[in-house]
Amino acid sequence: MSKNKTKLVPVPSKAMIPERDIARAPVLECVNLGITLGGIKAVEDFNVTIGRTEIAGLIGPNGAGKTTVFNLLTKVYQPTTGTILLNGQDTHGFDTVQVNKAGIARTFQNIRLFKNLSVIDNVKAAMNNEMKYNLLSAVLKLPSYRREELAIHHRALKLLSIFDMQDSADVSAGSLPYGAQRRLEIVRALATNPSLLLLDEPAAGMNPSETVELMDSIRKVHEMFQVAIILIEHDMSLVMNICESICVLNFGHIIAKGTPDDIQSNPAVIEAYLGRKK
Amino acid sequence: MALKKFISLKRSENRKVFITYIAVIAAFIICQGLSMAGLLSSSMQGMLVPICAYMVMAISLNLVVGVSGELSLGHAGFMSVGAFSGVAAAIIMQNFITYAPLRLALAMIIGALFASIAGFLIGVPVLRLKGDYLAIVTLAFGEIIKSILNNFFLGIDQNGLHMSMLKDTTNLAEGGRLIIRGPMGINGITKISTFIAGFILVMIALIIVFNLVNSRLGRALMAIRDDRIAAESIGLDVTKSKMTAFVISAALAGAAGCLFAMNYFTIEARKFDFNMSILILVFVVLGGQGNFLGSMIAAAALTILPEKLREFADYRMLLYAVILIMAMLISNNDEIKYFFRKLNPFRNKQEAE
Numbered sequence: 001m002s003k004n005k006t007k008l009v010p011v012p013s014k015a016m017i018p019e020r021d022i023a024r025a026p027v028l029e030c031v032n033l034g035i036t037l038g039g040i041k042a043v044e045d046f047n048v049t050i051g052r053t054e055i056a057g058l059i060g061p062n063g064a065g066k067t068t069v070f071n072l073l074t075k076v077y078q079p080t081t082g083t084i085l086l087n088g089q090d091t092h093g094f095d096t097v098q099v100n101k102a103g104i105a106r107t108f109q110n111i112r113l114f115k116n117l118s119v120i121d122n123v124k125a126a127m128n129n130e131m132k133y134n135l136l137s138a139v140l141k142l143p144s145y146r147r148e149e150l151a152i153h154h155r156a157l158k159l160l161s162i163f164d165m166q167d168s169a170d171v172s173a174g175s176l177p178y179g180a181q182r183r184l185e186i187v188r189a190l191a192t193n194p195s196l197l198l199l200d201e202p203a204a205g206m207n208p209s210e211t212v213e214l215m216d217s218i219r220k221v222h223e224m225f226q227v228a229i230i231l232i233e234h235d236m237s238l239v240m241n242i243c244e245s246i247c248v249l250n251f252g253h254i255i256a257k258g259t260p261d262d263i264q265s266n267p268a269v270i271e272a273y274l275g276r277k278k
Numbered sequence: 279m280a281l282k283k284f285i286s287l288k289r290s291e292n293r294k295v296f297i298t299y300i301a302v303i304a305a306f307i308i309c310q311g312l313s314m315a316g317l318l319s320s321s322m323q324g325m326l327v328p329i330c331a332y333m334v335m336a337i338s339l340n341l342v343v344g345v346s347g348e349l350s351l352g353h354a355g356f357m358s359v360g361a362f363s364g365v366a367a368a369i370i371m372q373n374f375i376t377y378a379p380l381r382l383a384l385a386m387i388i389g390a391l392f393a394s395i396a397g398f399l400i401g402v403p404v405l406r407l408k409g410d411y412l413a414i415v416t417l418a419f420g421e422i423i424k425s426i427l428n429n430f431f432l433g434i435d436q437n438g439l440h441m442s443m444l445k446d447t448t449n450l451a452e453g454g455r456l457i458i459r460g461p462m463g464i465n466g467i468t469k470i471s472t473f474i475a476g477f478i479l480v481m482i483a484l485i486i487v488f489n490l491v492n493s494r495l496g497r498a499l500m501a502i503r504d505d506r507i508a509a510e511s512i513g514l515d516v517t518k519s520k521m522t523a524f525v526i527s528a529a530l531a532g533a534a535g536c537l538f539a540m541n542y543f544t545i546e547a548r549k550f551d552f553n554m555s556i557l558i559l560v561f562v563v564l565g566g567q568g569n570f571l572g573s574m575i576a577a578a579a580l581t582i583l584p585e586k587l588r589e590f591a592d593y594r595m596l597l598y599a600v601i602l603i604m605a606m607l608i609s610n611n612d613e614i615k616y617f618f619r620k621l622n623p624f625r626n627k628q629e630a631e
Binding site for chain 1: 485486489490492493494495497498500501503504505507508509510511512513514515516522526
């Protein structure tokens with residue numbers, strides 16, 4: 001117990017960053033991805049490639065199909081057309097659980113925490129798949145149970161400390177303030193060791209200073225975990241500041257792709273947001 | 279040091295577990311003392327074993343309803359599977375295992391085994407459903423189990439076991455014994471259930487359930503209960519987790535059923551009907567979903583209450599219903615909850631604020 005009492009500093013240890021095969025393949029490739037929901041083509045011809053450590057933004061007016069894209073990537077919906085390649089692997093026929101095991105973790109637009117669980121248990125629940133002990137050792141509290149539980153306890157605390165949340169580890173997640181709940185969702189997603197992190201409107205409902213804090217957090221996560229990030233966001237200052245590339249959706253179609261500067265001056269984007277010039 | 283770690287009461291969950299163990303052991307010592315001193319009436323003494331069985335049923339159902347968050351209305355079905363298979367096993371073993379506690383323990387293990395098989399078979403279709411649909415289908419399966427056992431015949435002679443459905447066509451040889459007689463159930467059971475055995479079963483059930491709730495399975499179950507979509511998004515296998523909980527719950531119910539049945543001379547499938555399932559659900563709801571100590575107290579209180587109300591003769595069940603309604607209202611009253619929380623010496627200050 002005592003040897004684990006090292007000071008918790010937000011420095012990534014080897015244990016925190018899983019060894020990944022650094023293949024040349026991009027994290028994510030979508031080819032002609034599309035889905036028809038109730039006769040409406042919600043997303044069509046979605047072609048996007050995300051590099052290994054890229055931060056990409058997905059923007060567009062309300063109802064453009066941004067969250068639908070996330071739901072397609074995580075297989076909440078099965079796509080009707082097209083292919084999703086994750087780390088070069090075809091995810092055809094995968095379900096949500098398999099997609100997560102293959103490396104995609106996400107947050108939700110309307111926060112979906114395990115409200116009755118403590119903050120640290122929310123994170124530990126996400127580490128479920130890396131624990132190997134069986135039910136018998138849990139019931140009898142055998143050494144394998146104690147060892148693995150202790151290990152993930154410390155790993156969960158370290159992850160929480162990156163977001164300055166280690167002090168509220170035993171508080172129930174539902175009683176956290178709004179901003180902290182959003183951060184906890186990101187921590188929980190990171191706990192599954194993803195290679196691609198999907199953030200669905202992480203700054204929604206935040207005030208400007210919270211948004212700045214969030215921006216720092218996202219940068220920190222990106223640097224420490226070397227994870228690719230796609231974020232859906234309406235806060236343009238956040239998107240333009242943080243994203244290396246941006247993809248604009250309108251009515252389920254990509255209307256523009258490029259760097260933040262390209263997007264800001266793109267007439268099609270301006271039209272989608274502000275309407276046609278008369 | 280080891281002890282200190284064992285009783286690390288810092289976290290409220292650990293505290294709850296600790297208090298529950300202490301309360302159960304204290305209640306056992308008091309009851310055992312009273313009964314040895316002859317201060318317990320014979321009707322109370324007769325209720326000790328059923329109370330233990332109901333407590334285990336409450337613990338077992340609370341794992342499904344409170345922790346897993348699925349409403350199961352067929353729990354008496356698993357209890358009856360455990361009761362019939364356990365008692366039949368005990369009768370078969372009667373001749374070569376003469377030591378009663380060992381026979382009881384083996385019978386309970388066999389009862390638990392058969393009930394867990396039933397739990398698995400029922401879990402496969404049932405756990406694909408959600409919410410109300412799941413509740414109704416478990417209700418139906420509870421009734422199916424009852425009907426099957428009501429028409430099941432099992433006999434033993436020198437050639438081994440014989441079984442038949444609907445009609446007694448076992449054609450036992452001379453000297454054979456018909457153990458399960460369809461609607462007549464099993465009679466001529468040697469009463470080998472004891473209060474001590476009941477207490478041990480309650481403790482085992484508590485240890486199993488508490489340790490599971492504090493393990494990866496418990497976290498996964500509660501995560502799925504709170505938000506299924508988010509749980510899937512972090513890679514939790516919903517069906518597998520729920521199935522594990524369901525099977526463990528069925529096994530505990532089976533052991534409880536065996537304990538329950540071994541306390542009577544005869545046992546019939548009719549006894550484990552829908553009313554019994556609802557009664558167990560009432561223990562869980564009254565005691566608090568996910569609150570194991572509470573549901574055990576509710577089980578004890580609601581078993582003793584009808585007996586104590588006997589003096590009111592015809593008005594007995596009316597009074598029982600009124601008291602039940604009052605108890606539900608009072609236990610859901612925030613002010614009263616707050617009052618009791620203030621009395622709790624172990625409460626943590628943050629929580630009180």
